[in-house]
Amino acid sequence: MNEATPRFxxxxxxxxxxxxxWTNTESLLIHLIAGLARVDMETxxxxxxxxxxxxxxVDLVERLAKTSRTDEAVRRDVLGVTRRMMSEAKLRNKYNHCIYSFDDTGENVSTLLMRISDSGDRLKYGKVDAIDDxxxxxxxxxxxxxxxxxxxIWAIAKRYGFPL
Known part of the structure; x- marks a missing residue:
């Protein structure tokens, strides 16, 4: 394939x-760390x-939110965003830890998962999934x-006066 197709x-x-x-959203955890740990942005x-x-x-942010000194409303809001964020992690991780395969037309795209699954007396690896519509x-x-x-996350940081 010499040139990329629109689907590719x-x-x-x-x-x-x-x-x-993902990366941009993850970087906002810095504001939550600063506010929950009560430290400056550099720290x-x-x-x-x-x-x-x-x-x-995320574990750090959640643990800080669960401390006794964290107000219940702050805890609820922070845990809500971290849980929503982590619910997207599986998909993000899938696409960051696989090999991509395109047919010679560039229209049929699939992933080859680079993980070994040990089941009983057999190994499984290289699960293929199509990236269809x-x-x-x-x-x-x-x-x-x-x-x-x-x-x-921005709204939480502003609402609770976390360092921006």
Whole structure:
């Protein structure tokens, strides 16, 4: 295939947007860390960057929100956005940890999952999933939900006077 087809470009654009939206939203956890831990932005940024996975960063935010010194309304709002964010993590992780396959027309796109599943006396690996119209809608929906979560994190930070 010498030039990208419209579908090929659409899939690549959506996956780039999913990754960008996730990363941008994850970076807002810095504001939640700063507010919940009652530290300045520089300290919160160092804490954020020291933790090297999204799961660790979200775990920290959730644990800070669950402390006794955190107001119930703050706890509820923070846990709501972190849970919504993590509900999108499975899809994001799938597309960041797979190999992509396109047929010679560029129209039929699929993923090859790079994970080993050990079941009984057999190994399974290389699960193939098509990126069909339904999956494109699923990716688009995830992007939109992450955008909404992003806006909600900003609103929480402003509502509760967290460092911006």
């Amino acid at each position: 470009r659409k899939v690549l654009t959506l996956l780039g947007q999913l990754n960008y939206t 919160a940024t160092i804490i954020f960057l020291t933790l090297n996975t999204s799961r660790a960063r 339904a999956e494109i809608d699923n990716i688009t929906g995830s992007i939109n939900r992450l955008i909404e979560t992003n806006r909600d």
